[in-house]
Amino acid sequence: MVQNEGARPRGRPREYDPEVALQQAMDAFWDTGFSGTSLDDLSTRTGMNRPSLYAAFGDKQALYLKTLEAYLAGRREAVAAALAAGRPLRETLREIYETVLDRFLEGDRGARGCYLVGTAATEAVDNPEVREALARSLRELDGGFREAFSRAKARSELGPEADPEALATVASAIVYTLALRARAGQPRAALRKVADSAVQLICSSGGPTRKRRRGR
Amino acid sequence: MVQNEGARPRGRPREYDPEVALQQAMDAFWDTGFSGTSLDDLSTRTGMNRPSLYAAFGDKQALYLKTLEAYLAGRREAVAAALAAGRPLRETLREIYETVLDRFLEGDRGARGCYLVGTAATEAVDNPEVREALARSLRELDGGFREAFSRAKARSELGPEADPEALATVASAIVYTLALRARAGQPRAALRKVADSAVQLICSSGGPTRKRRRGR
DNA sequence: TGATTTCCGTACTAACTGGCATATAATTAG
DNA sequence: CTAATTATATGCCAGTTAGTACGGAAATCA
Numbered sequence: 139m140v141q142n143e144g145a146r147p148r149g150r151p152r153e154y155d156p157e158v159a160l161q162q163a164m165d166a167f168w169d170t171g172f173s174g175t176s177l178d179d180l181s182t183r184t185g186m187n188r189p190s191l192y193a194a195f196g197d198k199q200a201l202y203l204k205t206l207e208a209y210l211a212g213r214r215e216a217v218a219a220a221l222a223a224g225r226p227l228r229e230t231l232r233e234i235y236e237t238v239l240d241r242f243l244e245g246d247r248g249a250r251g252c253y254l255v256g257t258a259a260t261e262a263v264d265n266p267e268v269r270e271a272l273a274r275s276l277r278e279l280d281g282g283f284r285e286a287f288s289r290a291k292a293r294s295e296l297g298p299e300a301d302p303e304a305l306a307t308v309a310s311a312i313v314y315t316l317a318l319r320a321r322a323g324q325p326r327a328a329l330r331k332v333a334d335s336a337v338q339l340i341c342s343s344g345g346p347t348r349k350r351r352r353g354r
Numbered sequence: 355m356v357q358n359e360g361a362r363p364r365g366r367p368r369e370y371d372p373e374v375a376l377q378q379a380m381d382a383f384w385d386t387g388f389s390g391t392s393l394d395d396l397s398t399r400t401g402m403n404r405p406s407l408y409a410a411f412g413d414k415q416a417l418y419l420k421t422l423e424a425y426l427a428g429r430r431e432a433v434a435a436a437l438a439a440g441r442p443l444r445e446t447l448r449e450i451y452e453t454v455l456d457r458f459l460e461g462d463r464g465a466r467g468c469y470l471v472g473t474a475a476t477e478a479v480d481n482p483e484v485r486e487a488l489a490r491s492l493r494e495l496d497g498g499f500r501e502a503f504s505r506a507k508a509r510s511e512l513g514p515e516a517d518p519e520a521l522a523t524v525a526s527a528i529v530y531t532l533a534l535r536a537r538a539g540q541p542r543a544a545l546r547k548v549a550d551s552a553v554q555l556i557c558s559s560g561g562p563t564r565k566r567r568r569g570r
Numbered sequence: 571t572g573a574t575t576t577c578c579g580t581a582c583t584a585a586c587t588g589g590c591a592t593a594t595a596a597t598t599a600g
Numbered sequence: 601c602t603a604a605t606t607a608t609a610t611g612c613c614a615g616t617t618a619g620t621a622c623g624g625a626a627a628t629c630a
Contacts, residue, residue, distance in 0.1 A: 149576020171476040173390035260387040304551030315527035335520030365606020
């Protein structure tokens with residue numbers, strides 16, 4: 139709302155908050171995909187009329203790409219926060235999965251899973267920019283998990299034979315399967331069980347030097 | 355082509371093969387999703403004009419649901435074949451992943467991953483029938499893997515502590531991550547590495563009674 | 571006050587959408 | 601041959617699509 143130093147810009151003030159509107163546009167795409175969401179839908183959900191949408195975000199594809207970036211930025215932040223806490227591997231993984239689940243299960247019209255899985259995957263074949271965003275997203279999540287496993291290994295929470303790269307691909311695969319399962323309507327309890335099984339499998343792998351810390 | 359006992363049906367013969375046309379329609383949806391594929395697209399890809407499409411498969415959604423079922427049937431068959439061979443767990447898993455990868459990487463316009471992940475996931479929030487098909491698909495694949503792990507456990511390829519249910523969710527998660535990665539453009543070698551890491555992790559879990567059969 | 575800047579709202583366009591009515595072609599039955 | 605049957609082909613429909621032109625509204629600046 140307030141601009142630089144409270145100095146309002148020159149002309150008629152906007153009646154929307156660009157960040158809020160972007161989030162609302164994302165919600166719309168999240169429910170019905172890129173192709174399945176019309177400008178009328180976007181207009182309704184954001185409360186902006188089409189010319190304003192254009193002025194603010196460009197055409198439909200540009201708007202969609204901006205929502206993708208916003209989503210990625212949010213996830214990046216969440217993963218970084220989980221890593222920064224510096225807690226044991228098990229807890230870090232659990233926190234990431236729990237955070238992710240919260241996000242996947244919200245939504246007025248039912249659980250929607252991961253935004254990328256639900257919308258970008260469909261568009262990726264035909265649209266190089268979306269495909270690149272999807273690829274970047276996969277690399278980022280892999281990287282985050284790899285970092286977690288590397289640290290755990292350095293702290294001897296994992297044995298010397300543990301392969302952070304390999305564990306990271308499995309750990310991120312769990313995120314995507316949770317996304318799909320959420321979208322298919324599976325209840326939270328089932329999803330949590332999936333995550334817990336995976337944490338168990340991952341943390342009890344990689345050699346004999348594992349810590350046997352059961353329960354929370 | 356040939357009908358029952360060579361007896362041709364009454365009127366003008368069709369100029370298309372329903373099975374081939376269904377496959378072609380599937381290819382179209384696979385590339386651009388349900389909403390992103392128009393009846394014109396379908397008409398072009400199948401070589402059928404719209405009235406023929408309607409007569410053969412019903413409306414767009416009915417056609418799409420039929421392609422989903424066909425895809426599921428194909429995958430069911432492939433998994434059953436891999437299980438029926440009765441080979442060691444490692445080899446069974448490897449075969450399933452290799453089969454799946456072949457399917458995910460084919461396509462004129464680039465790798466397309468899993469049909470369900472690429473198309474049904476997007477539609478699942480808004481469309482109960484698609485959501486149900488997606489849920490069914492997840493259950494089926496989980497079930498197939500569970501069967502594989504149960505058998506392996508019975509043959510002492512896995513230790514008594516191994517949990518077939520938990521392993522199955524991880525194993526199927528790998529399939530979906532392969533689908534996403536393929537769709538994001540990752541090369542076959544990278545995908546194979548993902549699969550191999552997962553096989554390694556899965557097969558070397560679950561207690562002490564594991565067979566240490568390295569390499570092929 | 572009036573000029574300037576920025577944004578909003580209506581209404582429009584040309585193209586495309588899913589679906590269907592109708593006419594015609596190709597085949598079998600008698 | 602004619603009638604009946606089944607498929608294809610053309611073309612239309614009303615509704616929707618993404619995108620834009622244009623005039624008015626709301627603010628600042630002088």
